[in-house]
Amino acid sequence: MIHILCCIDNNYCMPLGVLIKSIILKNTTPITFHIMANNVQSSNKNLLSSLTDHITSHIIFYDINEDLLKSMPIRETGYLSIATYMRIFAQKILPDNLNKILYLDCDILVNKSLDELWNIDIDDFSIASVLDVITFNEDVYKRLNYNKNEGYFNAGVLLINLKKWRKINLLKQALDYIQSNRQQIINEDQDVLNALLHKDKKLIPLKFNATYSVFEKQSLFLKDYNEEVEEAIYKPIIIHFTYIKPWNKECSHPYQYLFEEILKTTPWKNNKKTYFFKGKKKIIYIAKQWLIKLHIKPSKKSYLRQL
Numbered sequence: 001m002i003h004i005l006c007c008i009d010n011n012y013c014m015p016l017g018v019l020i021k022s023i024i025l026k027n028t029t030p031i032t033f034h035i036m037a038n039n040v041q042s043s044n045k046n047l048l049s050s051l052t053d054h055i056t057s058h059i060i061f062y063d064i065n066e067d068l069l070k071s072m073p074i075r076e077t078g079y080l081s082i083a084t085y086m087r088i089f090a091q092k093i094l095p096d097n098l099n100k101i102l103y104l105d106c107d108i109l110v111n112k113s114l115d116e117l118w119n120i121d122i123d124d125f126s127i128a129s130v131l132d133v134i135t136f137n138e139d140v141y142k143r144l145n146y147n148k149n150e151g152y153f154n155a156g157v158l159l160i161n162l163k164k165w166r167k168i169n170l171l172k173q174a175l176d177y178i179q180s181n182r183q184q185i186i187n188e189d190q191d192v193l194n195a196l197l198h199k200d201k202k203l204i205p206l207k208f209n210a211t212y213s214v215f216e217k218q219s220l221f222l223k224d225y226n227e228e229v230e231e232a233i234y235k236p237i238i239i240h241f242t243y244i245k246p247w248n249k250e251c252s253h254p255y256q257y258l259f260e261e262i263l264k265t266t267p268w269k270n271n272k273k274t275y276f277f278k279g280k281k282k283i284i285y286i287a288k289q290w291l292i293k294l295h296i297k298p299s300k301k302s303y304l305r306q307l
Contacts (some may be wrong), residue, residue: 001030004120005103005160007036007064007086013044014268015106015247020059021262022110029115031057034094034101036086038064043307062093062257085189087158088174091165100164105156109239109259116235117208122161126170128202129153130209134187142263143184144191150198156240157191157209172198185263206232212243215254229231248276 004023006015016035028245035048045061052058053073064086087103094101102118104110111228122128132154134140141148174192178185185191206214206225210232213219221229239258246259251273254272263269275282 001032002027002114003032003034003098003101005034005087005090005101006106007038007084008040008106009038010040010044010237012106013040013048014263014266014271015245017048017051017266017268018160018259018262019104019108019110021050021266022258023114024051024057025115025198025262028109029113031120033059034062035059036062036064036089036093036241038066038086050267051096056253057207058296061220064093086287087155088171088189088192090160091169091171094162096166099161103155103158103160103162104238105240106240107245108264109131109241109255110237111239111255111258112237113131114237117159117204120159120202121206122159122202125202126161126164126197126200127153128159128204129155130157130204130206130211131225132190132220133211133213133220140194143186144195144198146195146198152194152198153201153203154209154211154240154242155193156211156242157238158193159204164200168200207237209233209238209240210236211240212213212253247271247273248274249273 006016006019017198020033031052032110033052037045041061042063080184090101090103100122102114107223116254120128130153132152135152137152138148140152173196174189177192177195181195184195214221214229214232219229239255240258241251241253242299244253246253247263263271277284277302
């Protein structure tokens with residue numbers, strides 16, 4: 001049995017539905033989905049539950065009191081909501097007899113079996129995780145006050161040792177850190193987890209969390225992780241849409257077609273794409289698209305590496 005944790009508010013039910021369907025399609029191992037939900041409508045819970053067969057896969061919902069989250073620092077200009085902080089409560093909310101769980105963001109597609117990832121030994125670590133492109137930014141280590149040699153991981157895919165989280169009381173550490181370091185926190189709880197667990201993580205290959213930056217033509221990962229980049233591009237186990245989402249009109253990700261194919265098999269198949277950009281950026285994007293249609297402006301190739 002693989003146990004998977006996701007955290008959502010009502011706005012992310014459609015992406016979560018696609019993620020759940022992708023997992024079920026690519027895995028034969030039984031799956032239990034643990035969903036921490038903040039203000040999610042009953043109708044959406046029912047739609048999500050309808051994706052499972054209730055025999056080899058099923059969903060358990062945990063309604064999270066918004067009072068736990070309302071004081072958390074969040075970027076006004078970002079696209080994340082306070083729901084992202086729910087994962088730090090995993091040791092408190094999830095059953096005490098659950099010692100390991102795979103956390104997944106909802107802007108993710110699972111492309112292969114999760115067995116290899118699930119079976120990674122993390123007995124001596126709090127998490128297994130993949131490096132984030134931020135790892136190459138030296139400023140982050142000054143801000144979070146630790147050595148750059150320890151790297152900065154992406155918190156969108158985390159194999160979590162819940163037993164150790166309880167042992168070290170990560171929740172208390174995280175809440176104390178947030179209270180004392182609000183001004184240093186830019187990337188929400190990802191910063192918090194890096195500040196606390198940079199010495200207590202097991203780094204795993206990029207294929208387990210192929211983020212947007214892996215596909216860039218001039219990816220910063222190419223210098224030291226060329227083989228991992230190639231594997232992540234052509235044989236990703238998990239595809240993580242960390243920038244523009246595949247349900248956005250501006251998306252040019254080479255794997256967006258997979259998202260669209262799976263979306264068609266879900267109750268949200270008739271959803272229309274929305275704009276990622278807001279305000280002036282949205283106006284500029286729309287104007288450029290019209291100029292391209294009128295053959296006034298040439299269409300530039302995506303800066304992402306194509307398959």
